[in-house]
Amino acid sequence: MSSTFTWEGGGVELDFAYADDQPVALVAYRVPKQHIDVTFAHATPIVEILASGSGHWLACGKITHTTIGKDLRYVSHVTNRAVEPESAEAQSTASRLDITLSDPRTGVEAVVTYEVATSSPMVRTWATVTNANEQDDVTLESVTSFAGSFGAPTGASPTDSNTFGDWTLTEADMDWLCEGRWHTTPLRRIFPRIHEELTGWDPRGRHQVISTGTWSTGQHVPLAVLENKVLGLAWIFQVEHNGAWRWEIGQDTADGYIALAGPVEESHAWSKTLKPGASFATVPASFTIATDFNEATANITAYRRAWRVKHxxxxxxxxxxxxxxxxxxxxxxxxxxxxxxxxxxxxxxxxxxxxxxxxxxxxxxxxxxxxxxxxxxxxxxxxxxxxxxxxxxxxxxxxxxxxxxxVIGVESPVANQLPDSAFITRAGKRVVEQQRYILDFRSQDTRDYMxxxxxxxxxxxxxxxxxxxxxVSPGIGSDHNADSLGDALLEHNRAYSAWIDGLRRRYPxxxxxxxxxxxxxxxxxxxxxxxxxxTSDQQDWKLYPAIAAAAPMLMLPEQAASWAYPQSGMSDEETAFNINTTFLGRFFLSGYLNRMDEDQHKLVAKGIESYKQHVQPIIGSSVPFWPLGLPEWESDTVAFGLRPASGSEQSTLITVWAREAKNSTVRLNLAHAQGHEATVQPIFPVEGFESWPTQWHADEGVLEVTVPTGTWASRTFAVTVD
Missing domain, CATH: 3.20.20.70 (Aldolase class I)
Incomplete structure (x- = not known):
């Protein structure tokens, strides 16, 4: 007989179902204030676990469809309100749910935790696995931080043959000097129709995204967006870890699935052996579901402010x-x-x-x-x-x-003063990358020295x-004093984060x-x-706008330090272009200011003055948005904006960069202001610069801007709803 229970935390309602012969599954997600009501008709286990001697019930390389995940049974659940977030900024409390599960066959127990801050309908979740077997060790090979299906609005059918094909995936490629290259792909380009229902089994394929080492965004990002405009739903999900991670999506016969994890054995040489009574906690993950991309990004923006360090x-x-x-x-x-x-x-x-x-x-x-x-x-x-x-x-x-x-440089005197145990080592030798040894923050010697x-x-x-x-990045990990290479790296990453926490406690x-x-x-x-x-080490001011505009997909705009580096040989337009690249983020300046003539010096000062007047007071409560969509690397026109949070009356700020634009007319989507009259005012640069004509179309929520073609120029506007 199936049982259900509902948990409400921070304005989010989650429904769970379970039975004596079925694992616990998340079956509904609701945010009444945002009119979100999603049903997950395809019940999937809330945690998936691979362990040595217990693999998949469907032969595959996924981190889902695991035998232990399918065999875990409900034991109890506990709600714990008024949990203090580690670094609450926008609110003082969060709500917490712990669901305890057990697999009598293997002796594995798991507690799956969900937390929601009062200021954002984004759910933070992780799993803690315990070896309750009194005699045998359990060696973990992967544990998900989150697992679930795509879902559909309550009343819709997620088993409709066209539903899966209506979803798109937005993810990013990263590299040194070209960060944040986002791209969107229809899922049918990744997962073709194969009529798997005729077999009676789920497909075996998956789209997996993996990061190794400690450059957590060195090639890809631990965050993605799933959007279905037909259903009116958009997911944002992320893995919250400064080391190795893996996320994957795939198609099951009934619906799509999402699985988020830190390091796993297949991808990162990670395993963890639990002695009887020992436990392991996964890295956190988080997710939100909204009606569209803009609302989902508003949710994650509020979430980031809720859980960051107070300062x-x-x-x-x-x-x-x-x-x-x-x-x-x-x-x-x-x-x-x-x-x-x-x-x-x-x-x-x-x-x-x-x-x-x-x-x-x-x-x-x-x-x-x-x-x-x-x-x-x-x-x-x-x-x-x-x-x-x-x-x-x-x-x-x-x-x-x-x-x-x-790091410690190979020519530093400290390299000979610290023991080998203070460094990441393999086969008894210190890992060396580009003339640096890499410190292992599991070591007390390392922490004491730093x-x-x-x-x-x-x-x-x-x-x-x-x-x-x-x-530099140390690669897959260390073989010193750990169950596995990946285990050593995970514990090093966690130790480094704990060291940062200690640093801020000493010097708040x-x-x-x-x-x-x-x-x-x-x-x-x-x-x-x-x-x-x-946001980047990019040194070409003409390339930077695509990086700067995309950066708030991964961070708060007030954190996003995109370089402006005007030089004495630049024209006024080039200087203003540079300043606008940093203008709607953390103002981050370089360049030989002392070599500038008086007029250029004043222009830089005017940029900072305008930032302090228009941006600095409101950026910490604004929501990022992209009036032309996320930029492509070669986009000849790039736009980024800060809009007011719901209920705020502040102005919307928009920067437009024309990079030898081919079309003079640019239509900027300001859906949040649709139906309202508005006043448009240029705020930087202004004096001595040619104005860009603008026209506000209230019925469409579109700001039409005329930009110069064939040249490099930029303007920032304030749009105030009348």
């Missing part, structure tokens, strides 16, 4: 200058820094960051990292680097400094901002930037802990 900088993101990009390039000296510091203060910068090379006396900063003692040749005065840091403070700015805490470095830099120099970079006012060769680690495990996220 005064979150809602009022400071303007940052960093001396590296297209400027000093890792060759800082007192003589180079002092003129830049003065110029940065004059244009309104609030944080000044000394990037890499500040510690290097050899002239080759890359392999010498690790001791983190200031160079005496670069900063030769009696006070050394303190002269530069004091100059930053005297100009009213927060001093920042670059650090790469997860704590001493941070304490010294903060205590002696008064640094208030760290750019934490990470330019520190502003932390996450950089991994630009955007190679844009996962939510990192993003929830950092105030600033580097």
């Amino acid at each position: 005064a900088d979150n809602a009022h993101p400071s303007v940052v200058f960093n001396d590296y990009m297209n400027t000093i390039y890792g060759d800082p000296t007192t003589a180079k820094e002092l003129p830049l510091i003065k110029a940065a203060a004059e244009v309104g910068v609030e944080i000044f960051v000394i990037d890499c090379g500040w510690y290097d006396d050899t002239g080759n900063w890359w392999p010498s990292v690790g001791e983190w003692m200031p160079s005496k040749t670069r900063f030769p005065g009696p006070k050394g680097i303190v002269e530069v840091i004091d100059a930053i403070k005297e100009q009213g700015m927060i001093p920042g400094i670059w650090l790469e805490p997860e 704590d001493s470095v941070i304490d010294r830099i903060v205590g002696e120099y008064g640094v208030g901002y760290f750019k934490l970079d990470y330019n 006012d520190l502003i932390l930037e996450n950089c991994s060769s630009g955007g190679m680690r844009e996962d939510f495990a990192q993003l929830s802990r950092f105030q600033v996220q580097s």
Whole structure:
């Protein structure tokens, strides 16, 4: 006999069903305030587990269709309201549900946890597996953090032959210098019609996306969108991990399925042996379902604000200058820094960051990292680097400094001072990548050493901002003191996150930037802990708009640090184009400001002034949107906007970049303002620049903009609903 129960948390209602001969399945998801009512007629187990000696009930390479997943039975469930999120920002409490399951045959027990913050209808979930067998070990090979089916609006039929074919998948390719290349594919291009129902079995294929090593977004991203415009549904799901992960979707006979996981044996050489009574918890995953793409992105934006670290900088993101990009390039000296510091203060910068090379006396900063003692040749005065840091403070700015805490250069003296156990090793040898050894944060020696470095830099120099970079990845993991290579890597990743948590507890006012060769680690495990996220190392200002516009798919707009690096030889239009690339995110500036003429200097200052007036006060509550859709890498016109959250009366801000545009007429979709009269005002650049004609079509919710063709130019507009 089937039983059901309903759990309500944070405005989300979840229905579960189970029976003596059936596993627990999620059968409904509702968000009454958003008029979302989804039924999952295709019941799938809420957790799937592969273990040595117990594989799939359908021969396949999936992380679903597992025998243990099918055999787990309901034991109990417990609700626990008023759970304090680890880093609540927009609300004080979350709701929690724990469902306990058991498989008597193997002795495996699992607790599947769901949490929902009060400010976002996005569900966070993970599984904790325990070996309840009193005699035998259990070796896990994969455990899902989430598993479920696509579903359909209540009253629709998910078994209709056309339903699966109406879904599209939006995912992204990533690489150094070309992050965030999103593309959308109809599922029928991935999964052809094969009439599998004639066999009586589900298909064996799957579309799997995998990341290895510790560059969690080095090639792909742990987030995707499923949308069905016929059904009026859109999923966003993500794996929240700063290391190896895998997500997959596929077609079952009755519906599609989604499975999200951290490292697994097949993809990452991960296994975990549980002694009797021992437990393992998966990395978190999260999902939301909305009526369309825009509402789904609003949900995940609210979720990101709900679960990130509390910090005064979150809602009022400071303007940052960093001396590296297209400027000093890792060759800082007192003589180079002092003129830049003065110029940065004059244009309104609030944080000044000394990037890499500040510690290097050899002239080759890359392999010498690790001791983190200031160079005496670069900063030769009696006070050394303190002269530069004091100059930053005297100009009213927060001093920042670059650090790469997860590596030790092969030429660093610290390489011989720390034991091998402090590093990621394989076959008794330290892993070496591009002249760096990679620290293993499972090691107490590693953590103690890096704590001493941070304490010294903060205590002696008064640094208030760290750019934490990470330019190499150790591959599959370590074989030292672990059940498997993948297990060692997972525990290292978790230990690094715990170290960051300890750092912010000791120094709660520190502003932390996450950089991994630009955007190679844009996962939510990192993003929830950092105030600033580097989006790329891209040095060509003409290419950057596609990266900058796409970045808020993975992060909050107030975190998105896309470089603007105007130079003295640039025209006014080129300078403004650069500034607009960073304008609707975290204002992130570089370039030789001290070499600019008076007019260009004033233009940069005007950009920062406009940012502080129009963007800084509202960006921490705005919702990102894409009035032309997500940009393609070669798009000749790119647009990105910030719209008010539901119920807010603030203006909508839109930046348009014309990159040798072929068509002069651009139609920007502002569906949230449809049916309302509106006033359109250019906010940057304005004085001395040719205006771009605009026309608002209230009935369509479309802003028509006339852009110049065959040239490079950009404008940012404010659209205010009357």
